[in-house]
Amino acid sequence: MAVIKVIWVILQVLIGYNLVLPFILYLLSGLTPKRRFVRDIYEPDYAFIVTAYEQTASLPAVVDSILRVNYSNYLIYVVADKCDISNLHFNDERVILLRPPETLASNTRSHFYAINNFRRPHEILTIIDSDNLVHPNYVEELNKLFNAGFSAVQGIREAKNLDTNYARLDAARDIYYHFYDGKLLFRVGSSATLAGSGMAFTTRLYRECLEHKDVSGAGFDKVLQAAIVGRNQRIAFTEDAVVYDEKTTRSDQLVKQRSRWINTWFKYFTYGFALLGKGVMNFSRNPFVFGLILLRPPLFIFLILSVFCMIVNLFISVTVSFLWLTGLIIFVLGFYISLAKSNTDRRIYQSLVNIPKFIFYQVLSLLKARKANQHSVATQHYHTDVTNVNAKKDES
DSSP states (O other): OHHHHHHHHHHHHHHHHHHHHHHHHHHHHHTSOOOOOOOOSOOOOEEEEEEEESOOTTHHHHHHHHHTSSOOSEEEEEEEETOOOTTOOOOSTTEEEEOOSSOOOSHHHHHHHHHTTOSSOOSEEEEEETTOEEOTTHHHHHHHHHTTTOSEEEEEEEESOOOSHHHHHHHHHHHHHIIIIIIIHHHTTSOOOOOSSSEEEEHHHHHHHHTTOOOOSSOHHHHHHHHHHHTTOOOEEEEEEEEEEOOOOSHHHHHHHHHHHHHHHHHHTTHHHHHHHHHHHHTOHHHHHHHHHHHSOOHHHHHHHHHHHHHHHTTTOHHHHHHHHHHHHHHHHHHHHHHHTTTOOHHHHHHGGGHHHHHHHHHHHHHHGGGGGGSOSSOOOOOOOOOOOTTHHHHO
16 A cells, blocks of 8 residues: 555656646746847858648748748758649749659658758758748847857747637647747756757758658657757757747647647657756756656646546545645646747637637547557648738737
8 A cells, every 4th residue: 555655646746747847947047147149240051941741832932931031041952742843833043842752751851852962061951841931030040049059949930820729729839838848948058849840950960860860750859859968969949030830720630730749759758768867977957957848748648637636636635636736826827927928919818718628639639649650741731821921020
């Protein structure tokens, strides 16, 4: 009986720390002075890698947005994997359209297909999704971090569309993760987590981390970030390097996308143990804190488990049940802080009443996660009213 009690206590601690860790990060970040990065005169050579799988409708828009960046030293490589490119025509010589002869069905394979077809030895590569739009100042803001000595930088992905409650809640989730797993993690001396696009690396670092690994399915960013932090290099974060990302608009789209993401977490969360170990052995803050973050389950999972523990403790210890309630309140407070400290659209606040429905569909995603890789490797988007949002940040 004593052993069961010990296991129950340990299990609760492992679940419960996830509720308060964001708020602790927020408090610690307040003790850390904000560092300002200034752009240098040096302008490195960039390769924009835009990957598409099966779908090409949004490629002209993303390429056009890149061609409008306030920068000149770059080329764009569009990798159209398993795509019909007969209707794709790019007249600018800076755009190189690549159509692999065989289906790659992998982000990293597409990236290295582009790398192996570079027209010149680019110093930095940046990864953009086919449904993104790029802010004109994107490269200038990245350069501030690269010129400060960083080899990996994650920008911020803002919502391109907020036309449905699903899109607004998806955007709220992104704001939360960018604030805590990006901005605050970096500020307290660790690394920002990678978001899959809107990120840039020295070409040398990217090749060192992934060239000899064949990462299939979703999750290449999980493998990449673990490899970078495992080298005790920091992934910088800037909220001024903006890409606009298409958010999920339908429930079936949400379930398929989240099932792949959940599958990815189960597949790669064990990297957190290795980084924790490195942090302890080397007395290094970067891998230790980052390892804690990698071990954290998706939000809805630890929230459901937390509510479960609180209810169970009503029959065991009311005091412990009250502690769980306190932890949940702290988490809600932390979630609100992330929205309040960010440039959050009022429609996102209005959509928060639909969180229970959003969680329900993610539970469905969990049930389908085991077979997630049987789904398409690309998210099918249905948002058609795409407007030019490149000037949004300048207008705000």
